Every structure is written in structure tokens, then in C-alpha cells.
Amino acid sequence: MDFRYLPMTENDKKDMLKAIGVDSSDELFSDIPKDILLKEPLKLKKPVSEAELKRELTQMANKNYNLTEYTSFLGAGVYDHFIPSVVDHVISRSEFYTAYTPYQPEISQGGLQAIFEFQTMISELTGLPIANSSMYDGGTSLAEAVTLSAGQTRRKKVLVSKTVHPESREVIETYARGQHIDVIEIDYKDGVTDLEQLEAHLDETIAGVVIQYPNFFGQIEPMAKINKLIKNDKKTMFIVSSNPLALGFLTPPAEFGADIVVGDTQVFGIPTQFGGPHCGYFATTKKLMRKVPGRLVGQTVDEEGKRGFVLTLQAREQHIRRDKATSNICSNQALNALASAVAMSSIGKHGIKKMTLLNMKKARYAKQKIQDLGVDIAFSGPFFNEFVIKLPKSVSEVNDYLLEKGIIGGYDLQTVYPELKNHMLVAVTEVRTKEEIDTFVKELGVVLNG
Numbered sequence: 290m291d292f293r294y295l296p297m298t299e300n301d302k303k304d305m306l307k308a309i310g311v312d313s314s315d316e317l318f319s320d321i322p323k324d325i326l327l328k329e330p331l332k333l334k335k336p337v338s339e340a341e342l343k344r345e346l347t348q349m350a351n352k353n354y355n356l357t358e359y360t361s362f363l364g365a366g367v368y369d370h371f372i373p374s375v376v377d378h379v380i381s382r383s384e385f386y387t388a389y390t391p392y393q394p395e396i397s398q399g400g401l402q403a404i405f406e407f408q409t410m411i412s413e414l415t416g417l418p419i420a421n422s423s424m425y426d427g428g429t430s431l432a433e434a435v436t437l438s439a440g441q442t443r444r445k446k447v448l449v450s451k452t453v454h455p456e457s458r459e460v461i462e463t464y465a466r467g468q469h470i471d472v473i474e475i476d477y478k479d480g481v482t483d484l485e486q487l488e489a490h491l492d493e494t495i496a497g498v499v500i501q502y503p504n505f506f507g508q509i510e511p512m513a514k515i516n517k518l519i520k521n522d523k524k525t526m527f528i529v530s531s532n533p534l535a536l537g538f539l540t541p542p543a544e545f546g547a548d549i550v551v552g553d554t555q556v557f558g559i560p561t562q563f564g565g566p567h568c569g570y571f572a573t574t575k576k577l578m579r580k581v582p583g584r585l586v587g588q589t590v591d592e593e594g595k596r597g598f599v600l601t602l603q604a605r606e607q608h609i610r611r612d613k614a615t616s617n618i619c620s621n622q623a624l625n626a627l628a629s630a631v632a633m634s635s636i637g638k639h640g641i642k643k644m645t646l647l648n649m650k651k652a653r654y655a656k657q658k659i660q661d662l663g664v665d666i667a668f669s670g671p672f673f674n675e676f677v678i679k680l681p682k683s684v685s686e687v688n689d690y691l692l693e694k695g696i697i698g699g700y701d702l703q704t705v706y707p708e709l710k711n712h713m714l715v716a717v718t719e720v721r722t723k724e725e726i727d728t729f730v731k732e733l734g735v736v737l738n739g
Contacts, residue, residue, distance in 0.1 A: 354697060356561060360725045362655075364675050364716025365505070365700040366427070366454055366553070367561050370534070371644070371720050373635040376558040380628050388623065391586075394599045401598035404623060405586040407570075407630040413638075414536040415550040416543030417572040422584045423626035424569030427553030428457040431499065431530050432464035433571065433582040434549040438497030438526040439470050441580060446471045446494045450482040452504035453530060455705040461499070470496070480508040480668030480677065488518050497526040497549075502542060503535050506714065507652075507675025508668055512545035520546060532556060533570065535673045537638075537645035549573045558632025559625055568625035578602060647719035648674035651726065655717045658730040662737065667712055675716045677702065677709070681737060684713045690736040696729055 302314075311317050337345070361369045380386060384399060391397035391404070404422040411420040424430040435447050447465065449458055451474050458474070465472045473490055476483045482500060491498075498519050502510050512529075519527045528549045529542040534556040536542075542550045555567045573581060579602055587601035636644060652674040659678055660666060667677035680687055684701035691698040699715040706712070717726065 354692070356697075359692075359695050359697050360721070360729065361561075361697040362699050362715050362717065362721070362729055363697050364507075364718075365714055366456065367564055367567075368556055368716060368718055369561055369720055370556050370718050371636075372558050372560065373632055375635050376628050376631045379631045380624055385627055386624055390623070391600065394597065398598060400623060400627075401586050401600070403627045403630055404584075405588060405598050406634070407626045408586060410630060410633045411533065411554075411570045411572055414533050414541065415531070415547075415570075415572040416541030417547070417550055418575050419578045419581060419585070420570060420572040421581050422586050423554075423622045424551075424571055424583055425622060426565065426567040426569045427530060427551065427555075428454070428460040428569075430551035430553070430569035430571050431457050431528070432460045434528045434551050435461050435470065435472075435497060435499065436464055436468050437549065437577065437580050437582070438528060439468060441577065442496040442524045442526065444494055444496035444524070445469060446473060447497050447499065448473050448475055448487065448490055448495055449499040450475045450477065450487075450501065450504070450510075452477045452480070452482055452506060452508070452510070453499055453501040454505045457501075457530060477506075480504070480506045480670055481510050482515065484511070484514060484518065487515070491518060491522065491525065493522055493524075495522070495525045497528045499528045499530065501530045502539070503532060503673040503675070506668060506677050507672040507716075509539070509671045509673065512540070512542065512547075516546035532673065534641070534645055534648070537641035538649065539645075539673070548577070554626070554629035557636075558628035558630075566622065566625060568622040568629055644719050648717070651719065651721055652676060652717040654723070655715065655721075655726045655730065658726065659715075659733065662730065662734045664733070664737070667709075674718060675714055678713050678715060680711045680713060683711055687713070687733070687736050691729075691732055694728075694732045696732060 306312065306314070306317065309317075356369050385403070388397065388400050391400045394401060408420040408422060412418060424433065431453075438447065439445060447461075447470055449461060449472055451458075462472055464470075475487050475490065481504065487498070498515070500510050500512070500515055502512060504510055516527055519525050526548040527546055528551070529547040531542055531550055531552045533552055533554055550572045552570055553567050554570055555561075559567060571581060571583065578585070581602065584600050585602045586598055589597055589599055591597045633641065652672070656666060656676050665679040667679050678699075684698070684703065688698035688701070699713040702709040702712040702714055
């Protein structure tokens with residue numbers, strides 16, 4: 290049989306046991322106390338052949354709804370974007386996809402350079418001078434920013450807008466619990482952070498303020514006003530979670546005074562793939578570069594004057610004294626960071642701006658068409674490529690109908706915002722065609738008026 294792996298035969302097992310001087314597997318594990326051993330077999334299916342197993346898994350996979358057969362208007366943190374074909378070609382090279390971590394620079398120059406390029410592009414998009422070599426995802430990046438702000442300011446309160454992604458807020462809560470940080474959530478008004486409530490909570494005990502830009506509802510927060518409120522106290526840090534694609538057109542957060550900008554680069558070269566894995570980014574000021582979690586890749590020269598790359602300023606407990614560490618982030622998403630770097634390089638800075646504009650134009654076309662149906666738009670402010678609509682029926686009922694028509698509808702906001710009953714978050718990206726948008730609007734009209 291043609292195996293894609295090396296199976297271990299019974300003879301192989303006997304040879305290995307003989308080599309270490311034991312007669313059986315039971316003898317090998319005889320030191321394990323009998324009272325903790327499993328007394329009955331695991332409740333598993335009987336083993337089958339590779340061909341049978343592959344057939345069963347294929348049948349299970351075919352039950353999934355995929356974006357090649359269905360048109361998606363679902364965003365809420367994971368988006369269907371154009372991915373240049375070169376991305377898969379590059380990340381499929383064995384020297385990239387088999388490499389775990391670039392500890393030895395002398396044999397990891399390609400991987401280190403790829404990460405360095407990723408850092409550089411994130412720095413250009415955010416407007417901040419320092420970016421690390423990637424985090425697990427946007428949520429953990431944001432939580433690391435919160436703990437950094439608490440450590441840097443020696444304060445234990447953080448204000449988080451309720452317009453920040455609900456899952457990211459849950460990750461913040463989890464991290465904060467272990468660090469004994471008090472997280473205070475700020476309400477929203479007309480889809481953006483309530484500035485009056487924010488101002489009322491700001492005092493000399495606040496370590497940082499967390500804002501999403503564009504926010505979870507797709508709305509553009511009043512960043513300049515927020516920064517002015519925050520910077521009344523020079524120690525309080527302005528933390529921004531940002532969709533990096535949107536920064537191809539929107540003013541970079543650094544120009545609004547952001548101290549830390551984080552986010553997820555899924556929008557560049559990473560498929561939706563059931564919600565993960567993703568790639569977080571973390572950018573900040575030079576003042577904070579020695580507190581950045583994870584790794585930084587630096588550019589230098591070797592003894593012959595040739596350009597080279599090395600890991601530098603590592604601030605996790607594996608590299609420095611544990612009590613001095615600012616993070617326990619262990620692995621990095623180097624392969625996904627590479628995918629994002631290749632996508633950004635392939636699309637180019639002018640292409641990213643064009644891509645951003647397409648998102649904005651198509652979302653506005655869809656919004657106008659939906660308004661023409663008589664459907665209410667929930668919030669009145671400027672937005673990027675997502676907007677909230679208020680339906681006369683439940684979102685789940687509408688989405689069930691749309692799915693029958695080959696359309697994946699928007700996100701049901703009631704699941705995380707109980708006050709937003711019958712509200713749907715609709716995402717329109719550059720890959721949606723006019724025909725797809727028109728069909729979505731037509732079927733939406735049918736189900737709402739049926």
C-alpha cells in the first residue's frame with residue numbers, strides 16, 4: 290500500500306523493545322500505578338482502512354457550507370477576501386511550512402527576512418515605528434496590549450468599549466483575571482463609543498483605553514476626540530484594535546495618538562477556514578519596544594558587511610528572567626504571517642488602497658439597495674465594509690431562507706448584544722459582485738415581504 294506516512298509494524302515494535310531491553314509494552318509502562326490505568330477500552334469506532342476512513346471524512350466535509358458554492362455576506366471578524374494565487378505557492382514551500390521557529394539565524398535567513406518584511410508592512414499601515422513578528426490572532430494581541438498597559442503604567446483599571454469585538458473582550462477578561470486587572474466596559478451610542486460615559490470613567494487610575502477602528506459594527510470611531518479625552522492624563526495609554534485592510538484608506542491610528550495598535554491580518558492572504566488559525570499583529574512606539582510581547586526580527590550586517598536578520602529584544606519568559614517577562618506567548622504564526630506578507634507584497638500599496646476603496650464602494654451600494662427595500666439602517670455614522678440593518682423578522686429565520694438560496698447571510702447581533710434583537714451585521718468585501726449583491730437584496734426582499 291502507498292502510505293503517506295511511515296507505519297510501525299509489529300516487527301518494528303519488537304525490535305525497538307528489544308533494543309531497550311524490555312519484553313513488552315506493558316513492561317515498558319510498568320511504573321505507572323495500576324489504579325490510574327484505564328480499565329475498559331475507549332468508546333471508539335473499530336479501525337478501518339485508509340481508503341474507508343478517507344471516504345468517511347470526505348462525506349463529513351461535504352456537509353459543510355463553503356465559499357466556493359455559497360455567496361457570503363458574513364463578516365464579524367473573519368472575511369472573504371481576494372487571495373493572490375502566489376500566496377499558496379510560497380507558503381507551500383517546505384522550507385517555510387516545516388520550519389517551527391527561527392532560533393538559529395545562520396540557517397533561518399529566509400524565514401527571518403519574511404517576518405522582517407511583515408513587521409515593516411504592519412509598521413507602514415499603522416504608522417507606528419515598531420511591530421513584532423506576529424501573535425496568535427487579533428484577540429490575544431489585544432489582551433497582550435492591555436496587560437502591557439497595566440504593567441507599564443502600574444495601574445490596574447482598563448476601559449474597553451462595547452463596540453470592540455465581543456470575543457476579543459472575552460479574551461481580555463481572561464487575561465485580566467490572572468493579572469488582577471479591573472476591566473470596565475463603556476457603552477455605545479449610535480454605533481460608536483459613548484464619549485460622555487468614557488470621559489466620566491477617565492481618571493488617574495486608568496491604565497489604558499481600548500477602542501476598535503473600524504469597530505465591531507463597522508462604524509468609524511471618532512478617534513481624534515477619543516484621544517483628546519484620554520491624553521488629559523499623559524500616563525493613560527490609547528490602545529487600538531484595527532482591521533489592517535481598512536488602514537489602506539483610513540487615517541493610521543498613530544496619527545490619532547495611539548500608543549499600541551493591534552489586529553488580525555486574516556484579511557491579507559489567510560482563508561476563512563472555519564475561523565482560524567489567524568495571525569495577530571502588534572505595533573507600538575519606540576518607548577515601549579522592550580515591552581513588546583513575542584519576538585522582533587532585526588536587520589543587521591554580518592562580519593563581511595552583508596545584510597542579515599536576527600531575533601532581537603525577546604521579552605517572553607523563555608528568553609529572559611521569568612519575573613521580568615511581559616508575556617508568555619510561546620509560538621508565533623510565522624506561516625500565516627508569511628501568507629499575509631506575500632499577499633500584501635503581491636497586491637502592493639496602490640493595490641491595497643484600491644482594494645479598500647472597493648470594499649467601501651460595494652458596501653455602500655449594498656446599503657443603498659437594502660434601504661430601497663424599506664429596511665432600516667441601525668446606525669447613521671460613517672462605516673468601512675460592514676453595516677447593521679434592522680429587520681422586521683428574526684435574523685435566524687432570514688438566514689435560514691437565504692441559505693436555501695445559496696447565500697450565507699449576515700451576523701445575528703442578538704447573540705452577543707441582547708438589546709439588538711432582529712439586527713443583522715452585513716459584510717460586503719471586494720470579491721462580491723454586483724450580481725451577487727443584487728441577488729442578496731432581492732432574496733432579502735422576498736423573505737421579508739413573504
